[in-house]
Amino acid sequence: xxxxxxxxxxxxxxxxxxxxxxxxxxxxxxxxxxxxxxxxxxxxxxxxxxxxxxxxxxxxxxxxxxxxxxxxxxxxxxxxxxxxxxxxxxxxxxxxxxxxxxxxxxxxxxxxxxxxxxxxxxxxxxxxxxxxxxxxxxxxxxxxxxxxxxxxxxxxxxxxxxxxxxxxxxxxxxxxxxxxxxxxxxxxxxxxxxxxxxxxxxxxxxxxxxxxxxxxxxxxxxxxxxxxxxxxxxxxxxxxxxxxxxxxxxxxxxxxxxxxxxxxxxxxxxxxxxxxxxxxxxxxxxxxxxxxxxxxxxxxxxxxxxxxxxxxxxxxxxxxxxxxxxxxxxxxxxxxxxxxxxxxxxxxxxxxxxxxxxxxxxxxxxxxxxxxxxxxxxxxxxxxxxxxxxxxxxxxxxxxxxxxxxxxxxxxxxxxxxxxxxxxxxxxxxxxxxxxxxxxxxxxxxxxxxxxxxxxxxxxxxxxxxxxxxxxxxxxxxxxxxx
Amino acid sequence: xxxxxxxxxxxxxxxxxxxxxxxxxxxxxxxxxxxxxxxxxxxxxxxxxxxxxxxxxxxxxxxxxxxxxxxxxxxxxxxxxxxxxxxxxxxxxxxxxxxxxxxxxxxxxxxxxxxxxxxxxxxxxxxxxxxxxxxxxxxxxxxxxxxxxxxxxxxxxxxxxxxxxxxxxxxxxxxxxxxxxxxxxxxxxxxxxxxxxxxxxxxxxxxxxxxxxxxxxxxxxxxxxxxxxxxxxxxxxxxxxxxxxxxxxxxxxxxxxxxxxxxxxxxxxxxxxxxxxxxxxxxx
Numbered sequence: 001x002x003x004x005x006x007x008x009x010x011x012x013x014x015x016x017x018x019x020x021x022x023x024x025x026x027x028x029x030x031x032x033x034x035x036x037x038x039x040x041x042x043x044x045x046x047x048x049x050x051x052x053x054x055x056x057x058x059x060x061x062x063x064x065x066x067x068x069x070x071x072x073x074x075x076x077x078x079x080x081x082x083x084x085x086x087x088x089x090x091x092x093x094x095x096x097x098x099x100x101x102x103x104x105x106x107x108x109x110x111x112x113x114x115x116x117x118x119x120x121x122x123x124x125x126x127x128x129x130x131x132x133x134x135x136x137x138x139x140x141x142x143x144x145x146x147x148x149x150x151x152x153x154x155x156x157x158x159x160x161x162x163x164x165x166x167x168x169x170x171x172x173x174x175x176x177x178x179x180x181x182x183x184x185x186x187x188x189x190x191x192x193x194x195x196x197x198x199x200x201x202x203x204x205x206x207x208x209x210x211x212x213x214x215x216x217x218x219x220x221x222x223x224x225x226x227x228x229x230x231x232x233x234x235x236x237x238x239x240x241x242x243x244x245x246x247x248x249x250x251x252x253x254x255x256x257x258x259x260x261x262x263x264x265x266x267x268x269x270x271x272x273x274x275x276x277x278x279x280x281x282x283x284x285x286x287x288x289x290x291x292x293x294x295x296x297x298x299x300x301x302x303x304x305x306x307x308x309x310x311x312x313x314x315x316x317x318x319x320x321x322x323x324x325x326x327x328x329x330x331x332x333x334x335x336x337x338x339x340x341x342x343x344x345x346x347x348x349x350x351x352x353x354x355x356x357x358x359x360x361x362x363x364x365x366x367x368x369x370x371x372x373x374x375x376x377x378x379x380x381x382x383x384x385x386x387x388x389x390x391x392x393x394x395x396x397x398x399x400x401x402x403x404x405x406x407x408x409x410x411x412x413x414x415x416x417x418x419x420x421x422x423x424x425x426x427x428x429x430x431x432x433x434x435x436x437x438x439x440x441x442x443x444x445x446x447x448x449x450x451x452x453x454x455x456x457x458x459x460x461x462x463x464x465x466x467x468x469x470x471x472x473x474x475x476x477x478x479x480x481x482x483x
Numbered sequence: 484x485x486x487x488x489x490x491x492x493x494x495x496x497x498x499x500x501x502x503x504x505x506x507x508x509x510x511x512x513x514x515x516x517x518x519x520x521x522x523x524x525x526x527x528x529x530x531x532x533x534x535x536x537x538x539x540x541x542x543x544x545x546x547x548x549x550x551x552x553x554x555x556x557x558x559x560x561x562x563x564x565x566x567x568x569x570x571x572x573x574x575x576x577x578x579x580x581x582x583x584x585x586x587x588x589x590x591x592x593x594x595x596x597x598x599x600x601x602x603x604x605x606x607x608x609x610x611x612x613x614x615x616x617x618x619x620x621x622x623x624x625x626x627x628x629x630x631x632x633x634x635x636x637x638x639x640x641x642x643x644x645x646x647x648x649x650x651x652x653x654x655x656x657x658x659x660x661x662x663x664x665x666x667x668x669x670x671x672x673x674x675x676x677x678x679x680x681x682x683x684x685x686x687x688x689x690x691x692x693x694x695x696x697x698x699x700x701x702x703x704x705x706x707x708x709x710x711x712x713x714x715x716x717x718x719x720x721x722x723x724x725x726x727x728x729x730x731x732x733x734x735x736x737x738x739x740x741x742x743x744x745x746x747x748x749x750x751x752x753x754x755x756x757x758x759x760x761x762x763x764x765x766x767x
Contacts, residue, residue, distance in 0.1 A: 139674065185519075185520075189668050193668065214680065216684055217679070217680075218645075219524060219645050219674075219682065232766075233766050242646070244648070252767065253766070253767060255680075255683075255684050255687075255716060256684070256687070256763055257648075257685065257688040259653060260535075262535030262536075265534065478527070479529065
C-alpha cells in the first residue's frame with residue numbers, strides 16, 4: 001500500500017540560471033522529494049537503498065545518510081516552506097516535533113533541528129523575513145521559535161543550568177490552606193497534595209530546552225495561523241474551533257489584540273490571505289467568508305456548499321450521497337489556496353470531497369469551476385511555470401473510496417498526485433506534461449511499493465490513517481449536556 | 484443517585500411556583516439554585532452567545548435603557564418582526580462593568596446602587612447560579628420599581644474564557660472584577676485559571692485604557708499567580724497599595740461578595756490586587 005500524501009509543497013531552485021522545480025510531499029512518516037529533472041530522494045533515506053544501489057536512474061549523491069533517520073515513527077501533519085525556499089519546516093504529529101530541513105542543491109533534505117513542543121502543533125507560519133517560526137497548537141497557544149536555533153540555545157541546554165534548577169527547587173508548600181474555604185472536592189485535592197509531598201519531590205517534567213516564546217493564546221483549539229505584513233505593520237491572524245478569527249499585532253507586540261473577524265457560526269479551520277488585505281476563511285459553515293481583515297469587515301461570502309452539492313449531483317456515482325434535505329448537508333473546509341499567478345483566484349477543498357472549487361474573489365460569490373479529481377482532495381501546491389500561468393499539483397486520496405473518509409478502495413488508484421494548469425482568463429485543465437515530469441513521485445505502485453512496506457508497520461490501523469488525513473469534521477461541536 | 488429526583492422535583496416545583504404565583508417581588512431562595520463550584524471552561528457546553536457584540540440583545544437585559552425606535556415603523560404586520568428585533572437590541576449606553584464569575588451576585592447587588600448610572604453585567608458559567616442572579620435582579624427591580632433601582636444590573640450565563648470578545652467590543656469596559664475565582668490547584672489545570680498571560684490580552688482588548696482589573700482571592704498561591712501573569716503582561720500595570728485602598732470598589736469586593744463573607748466567617752485571609760490597563764504603545 002502506498003499512503004497518500006497528506007501535505008505537499010513545491011519549491012523552485014535556480015541552478016546555473018535555469019529554474020528547476022521540486023515537489024516535497026509527506027506520506028506517513030516519510031518525506032519524498034522529486035525534482036522536475038528527475039532527482040528523487042526521501043527522508044529518512046530508504047535504508048535498503050543506502051546500502052545497495054538498486055536504482056540506476058537516481059543521481060549518485062542521493063544515498064548519503066545525513067541524519068539519524070531511524071527514530072521517526074511519527075506521521076507528518078504539516079509542511080511549510082520558507083519564503084526563500086531554502087528551508088522546509090515539517091511537523092510530526094505524534095511526537096509533537098517541529099523539524100527544520102535545509103533543501104540543498106540536489107534537492108536533498110538535511111535535517112537541521114528537531115524541536116519537540118509540549119503540545120501538538122496544528123499549524124505553522126513563517127514571518128516574512130524567514131527568521132521565525134510561528135507555531136499554533138491544539139492547546140490554543142502560539143509560540144515563536146527561531147528558524148535556526150542560535151548559540152544561546154546551547155547555553156540553555158547545558159546541564160549545569162538544569163542542575164542548578166533542580167537544586168533550587170523549593171520544598172513543596174501546598175497552595176491552599178485549611179483556612180481557604182472551598183468545596184469538599186478541593187479539600188480532598190489538598191489532602192492529596194500533602195500526601196504527594198510526603199512522598200518526596202516529583203521528578204520535574206522535562207520542558208522544552210530550546211528557545212520558544214509564548215506570544216498569544218486562545219482558550220480553544222487553534223486550527224490555523226497566518227502572518228501578514230501590511231504597510232510596515234506585521235500581524236498574526238489566528239483561527240480557532242470556537243468560531244473566532246483573531247487579529248493580533250506581530251512580534252514583539254503580539255500581546256495586543258487589534259480585533260476579531262466576527263461571523264462564523266461553526267468552527268473555522270482554514271485561513272488564506274489573498275493579497276495584503278483580503279482574507280478568506282472557511283470551516284464548518286456552508287460558505288467561505290471574504291474579509292477586509294485589517295478593518296474586521298465581512299465583504300462577502302462564497303457559496304462553497306452549493307458548489308459541492310452541484311458537483312455531487314452531477315457525478316453519477318456520487319449523486320446518491322446528496323441527502324434529500326440539502327440544507328442538512330455539511331461541509332468541512334480542509335484547504336483554501338490562493339493561486340499565485342492570479343490576483344483574486346482561489347481554490348478550495350472540503351474534507352472527503354474529490355474535487356476542487358475555484359472562486360474569483362470580488363467578482364462572483366458562486367464557484368467558477370469545479371475540478372473533478374480521482375480521489376478526495378488532500379492538499380494543493382503550485383508550480384509557477386511562467387509569469388502568466390501556473391500548475392496546481394493536487395494530492396488525492398488513493399486509498400479511500402471517493403467521498404468516503406473511512407471506506408477503503410478495493411483497488412488502489414494509480415496516482416497520488418494530479419496536475420492542472422491554469423490559463424489566464426480561462427479554465428483549469430489537466431496538465432499531462434507536468435504530470436509526466438513528476439511521474440515517479442505521483443505513482444502509487446511500482447517504486448512506491450518498496451517504501452510503502454516501510455510505512456504500514458509504523459502507521460498501523462485504518463483508524464490511524466483516517467486520523468492523519470481527515471481531522472476537520474471532528475472539530476464540529478456536538479450537542480452535549482454537561483451543565 | 485438516590486435523593487436526586489426528590490431534589491429535582493423540589494426545584495422544579497419551586498421554580499414553577501415562582502413563575503405562576505406572580506411572586507414578582509420575592510427574592511429567590513438560594514437553596515434551590517446551588518450548583519457544584521466548578522465548571523470545565525474547555526468543554527463546549529450548550530452555551531448561547533452572540534456572534535459578535537453587535538448581535539447582543541442588550542435591551543432584554545436592561546429594559547429601562549432600551550432605545551425605542553419610532554413606532555411608525557411597526558404599524559404593519561409585515562415589518563413587525565424586524566422592527567421589534569432592532570428595538571429590542573439597542574440600549575442608550577453600553578455595559579461598562581463586568582463581574583466575571585459573579586456567582587450569586589453579591590458584588591453586583593452592592594455595586595448597583597453605588598453606580599446607579601453605570602450598566603453592569605454578571606457573567607457566570609453555572610446555569611443554576613445564573614438563574615438565581617437573574618431571579619434576584621427581577622425581584623429587586625420589582626421591589627424598587629418606584630426608584631427605578633437595579634435597572635442597571637443583569638446577569639448572563641457565559642464562558643468568558645472563550646467568548647468574552649463576543650459580548651464586548653474593543654475598549655468598551657471600564658472595570659472587570661475577578662472575585663474568588665476557582666483556584667484550580669492542580670498544575671495541569673492551571674490553564675483553566677481565569678487569569679493567564681494569554682487571556683490577559685482579551686481583558687486588555689475589552690478594557691479601555693485606564694480601565695481596571697480587580698482581583699481578590701483567599702488562596703495566596705493563586706494571588707501570586709494572578710499578580711505574576713498580569714504584571715508580566717505589557718498592557719497592565721499594578722495599582723499601588725495606597726490608591727487601591729482609596730477605591731471603594733475594593734472595599735465592596737472585600738466585604739460584599741459571597742465568598743468574601745465566607746472567608747471572613749472562617750477567619751481566612753483575603754488577597755487583593757488591581758491592575759490598570761495602559762495605553763497601547765505605537766506600532767514598532
